[in-house]
Amino acid sequence: MPLDLDALPDPVDVSDNRDELRRVDEVVARGPYSADWESLQGYQPPRWYEDAKFGIFLHWGVYSVPAYGSEWYPRTAYTEGSREFEHHVSTYGPHRDFGYKDFIPDFHMSGFDPDAWAELFRVAGAQFVVPVAEHHDGFAMYDSARSRWTAARMGPQRDVYGDLAAATQRAGMVVGASSHRAEHWFFLNPGTRFDSDVLDPRVHDFYGPAQREETAPNEAFLQDWLLRTVEIIDRYRPQVLWFDWWIEQPAFEPYLRRLAAYYYNRAAEWGVEVVIQYKWEAFAPGSAVRDIERGAKPRIQPEVWQNDTSVSRNSWSWHPNQDYKDLPEVVAELADVVSKNGALLLNFCPKADGTFDEREVELARGLGRWLGAYGQAIYGTRPWIVAEEGPTRVAEGSFVDGTPIAYTEHDIRFTRRVDHMGEQVYAILLRRPESGVARVRSWGTDLGLLTDAIAGVEVLGHPEPPRWRRTADALEVEIGPAHADLPGVAVRIQLAPRAVQRRHDYIHEGTMAPTPA
Known part of the structure; x- marks a missing residue:
């Protein structure tokens, strides 16, 4: 069923950010951290994180409705010549008549039980949980005041992230959040190259900016990125912030320093210890925890690091043709990472209705049984002389x-x-x-x-x-x-x-x- 554009909430005006940016800078000015790398390199990862070793990552969103290819469907479905493009046209019709936005009504999550999810993660042995707050597609899974395109206002019409965060805390685990908002600058741009709904001005605030990857994000986008992240921090107080790769673009650099100082200073005010996780070279060494996607190290690292990987080899979101890893493979990944001073962030893939594939449930339970027997060799440990x-x-x-x-x-x-x-x-x-x-x-x-x-x-x-x-x-x-x-x-x-x-x-x-x- 296509999205009824006439029934949409009114667009949100985010053109004047001066007051919000002023408040951010006031928090930064109070310290103890300032927005420069020398100050931020005084950060130390918290003991709870170094001891935790194992967390669960979660990718689910509107892309879970078509459940085809991967979580990159909102981009690849508009990429002419791709199998996702051909699948979309043959299954749903021309993009101008049925585009990515039109999957939102079927993203109902009618089977979503946040407490049952949290209990599964606890049984699996996870110490922290990092749901996707917003992926590249621009659909916020949390209740945002900066967008009408959120799970709280459309689709399931509930604060999906907030409900899961509360359940995670009730189950005794640490709550995190991942932001992939940076990539939205360019993510939908294939849809601007032919007659598609990406060109429809009525939904520009969802699909836009849809700019070229070769261009640096402009000031308006960077301010919005910063303030959306600040909104997640203040509304939900996650103790983990995970960022995807595109924040390494040079234009983000001053905003990363500003954001890190804000987050660390707010954590100090609240009396909690937090972790920022980044890829490649986006942050200065020692100012946050480096994350390696589907990665490994050959030897012990002097600083704690993280491998984020998935239960599936071919996707981060659910679809029927997952190439699942088995329990021995996941156990080996966990043991290898921990022996080299790392932590494992293992992704699970909920379906659009809020349930899990039974193979993922069994893998989670198997991990829990393994950690129940051998977890003393994992939790709270440090590297030995050799890995x-x-x-x-x-x-x-x-x-x-x-x-x-x-x-x-x-x-x-x-x-x-x-x-x-x-x-x-x-x-x-x-x-x-x-x-x-x-x-x-x-x-x-x-x-x-x-x-x-x-x-x-x-x-x-x-x-x-x-x-x-x-x-x-x-x-x-x-x-x-x-x-x-x-x-x-x-x-x-x-x-x-x-x-x-x-x-x-x-x-x-x-x-x-x-x-x-």
């Missing part, structure tokens, strides 16, 4: 999760914890050993990585102490039958008390231990 051992390497960089990696029982990731019990080191085997014996080469006597006496050995999730022996080549630990249905296994060693006093001078070297023969 890993074994024959299998992960590719460095972004977009490296296209093909599943065949890990072996010799592929291990290490983490470390110091608490009131002393020092513990964990070995996470990415595949359960068929022999029933875990062999950890890095803990053998010959390598010299583990110079302290072992006070005890435990297989996490197993009630009885295992049989074990330490040789020159390896620490060998018998793995019991518990949790045999879960991928891999985690072994914990308790070091003798004197190890607590020792400082790991090589903690950021990231050396690979020798590959087992």
